[in-house]
Amino acid sequence: MAEPIKVKLLDAQKNPILPETTADQVKTADGSNVEAKLAALQTTFASGIRQCGTVGTGGTVETLPADNYKLGDLYVVKTGGTYAGQVCEPGDLILCIKTFAEEAADTDWTVLQNNINRAVTGPASAADGNLVAFDGASGTVAKDSGIKVDDVSAAVSQKHSHDNAVLLATISADGETATINGKTFYAGRQVAIIEAGGEIPADTRTMITNPPAAEAYPISCFTWIILYQEQGYANRTQEQAKATVALLNWMLSPEAQALTTKVHYSPLPQSAINNAKALLNSITFNGQKLQ
Numbered sequence: 659m660a661e662p663i664k665v666k667l668l669d670a671q672k673n674p675i676l677p678e679t680t681a682d683q684v685k686t687a688d689g690s691n692v693e694a695k696l697a698a699l700q701t702t703f704a705s706g707i708r709q710c711g712t713v714g715t716g717g718t719v720e721t722l723p724a725d726n727y728k729l730g731d732l733y734v735v736k737t738g739g740t741y742a743g744q745v746c747e748p749g750d751l752i753l754c755i756k757t758f759a760e761e762a763a764d765t766d767w768t769v770l771q772n773n774i775n776r777a778v779t780g781p782a783s784a785a786d787g788n789l790v791a792f793d794g795a796s797g798t799v800a801k802d803s804g805i806k807v808d809d810v811s812a813a814v815s816q817k818h819s820h821d822n823a824v825l826l827a828t829i830s831a832d833g834e835t836a837t838i839n840g841k842t843f844y845a846g847r848q849v850a851i852i853e854a855g856g857e858i859p860a861d862t863r864t865m866i867t868n869p870p871a872a873e874a875y876p877i878s879c880f881t882w883i884i885l886y887q888e889q890g891y892a893n894r895t896q897e898q899a900k901a902t903v904a905l906l907n908w909m910l911s912p913e914a915q916a917l918t919t920k921v922h923y924s925p926l927p928q929s930a931i932n933n934a935k936a937l938l939n940s941i942t943f944n945g946q947k948l949q
Contacts, residue, residue, distance in 0.1 A: 706730060707730045707732050707753070708728070708730050708731055708732060709732050709734075710731050710732060710733050711733060711734075712733065712734045712735070712736035713733040713734070713735055713736060713737075713741060713752065714735055714736040714737025714738070714739055714741075714748075715736070715737040716736055716737060717733075717735075717736035717737065718733075719733070721741070722741055722742060722752065722767065723758075723762075724762045725758050725762060726758055727754050727757070727758045727762075727766070728754060728757050728758070729754055729755065729756060729757045730753075730754060731753070731754035732751060732752070732753050732754070733751070733752045734749070734750075734751060734752075735747065735748055735749060735750040735751075735752065736748060741767075741769070742764045742766075742767035742768075742769065743764035744764075744769045746769055746771075747771070750769055750770065750771050751769070751770040752767055752768075752769055752770075753767065753768050753769075753770060754766060754767055755767065755768050778797075778798050778799070778800050779798065779799055779800065780799075780800040780801070781800070781801055781802060784802040785802055785804075785806075787806050787807050787808065788802050788803060788804060788805060788806055788807070789803045789805045789806075789807060789810065790802070790803060791803035791805075858927065858929040858930045858933055859933070860933050860936065861933075861937070862880070862882070862930060862933050862934060862937070864880070865879065865880075866878045866879060866880065867879050878924075880926075880930070883906065885902065885906075885941075887940060887941055887942065888941075888942050888943075888944075888945070889902065889903075889941060889942065889943045889948070890942070890943045890944040890945075896943050896944075896948075899941070899943045899948055900943075900948055903938055903941055903948050906934075906938055907935070907938060910926070910931050910934055910935055910938075915931075
């Protein structure tokens with residue numbers, strides 16, 4: 659196809675001739691012409707956007723129409739909710755962009771948001787370095803909390819001190835003896851004053867070496883047996899676990915304790931026996947108690 663030839667028309671005095679061209683002569687890319695396009699636009703603007711009312715509880719309609727809606731129908735959201743498959747807030751605009759045809763579709767509508775969904779608004783001013791807090795229960799209004807970030811950081815760094823404030827208030831000391839929450843420590847070791855009815859800790863972790871009691875033998879100590887609380891390990895059977903616990907329970911029995919003096923040992927105080935039995939009672943096999 660030959661390239662079109664552009665000709666500039668001039669009159670006898672060589673002035674440009676501007677021929678009159680009508681709109682129906684100018685073609686558009688889709689094969690139509692400018693006149694037809696202008697007519698379509700005039701029709702669209704003439705029909706315009708129709709304000710149909712509000713939608714939602716208390717509105718002109720509760721929900722969007724399911725049929726007979728037309729291009730340009732416009733609703734204003736009165737009550738927040740989901741319309742045309744989209745979450746809307748009060749004030750949002752819902753515009754019909756396609757006339758109803760046989761079956762309603764969410765895609766026939768578009769939402770023009772009046773505001774960003776769940777936008778949070780803040781005060782006109784705030785103190786530099788302060789934390790933000792919600793004002794009220796809506797979750798959309800912020801305020802200056804009055805709490806400084808530096809103060810929070812300082813409090814977090816001293817959390818250990820806060821957690822132990824009550825315990826620290828119970829500490830007292832006298833020479834080499836210290837009392838913490840009613841328990842006596844001597845030279846850094848907790849001392850069970852058995853002769854005076856002293857307390858044996860629940861975990862039995864205590865020392866009786868060199869106790870402060872005047873009549874106490876200085877070189878004394880407990881003997882511990884260490885075992886796993888969970889006995890279901892290394893292919894052990896439940897019978898083996900039960901046998902282990904049964905042996906240890908026998909060692910705490912009156913029969914076994916009566917043998918201690920015959921071999922020049924001392925029997926355990928009843929408080930130590932009670933605590934040891936409680937610990938044995940916590941032993942498990944595959945998560946289940948053995949006793």
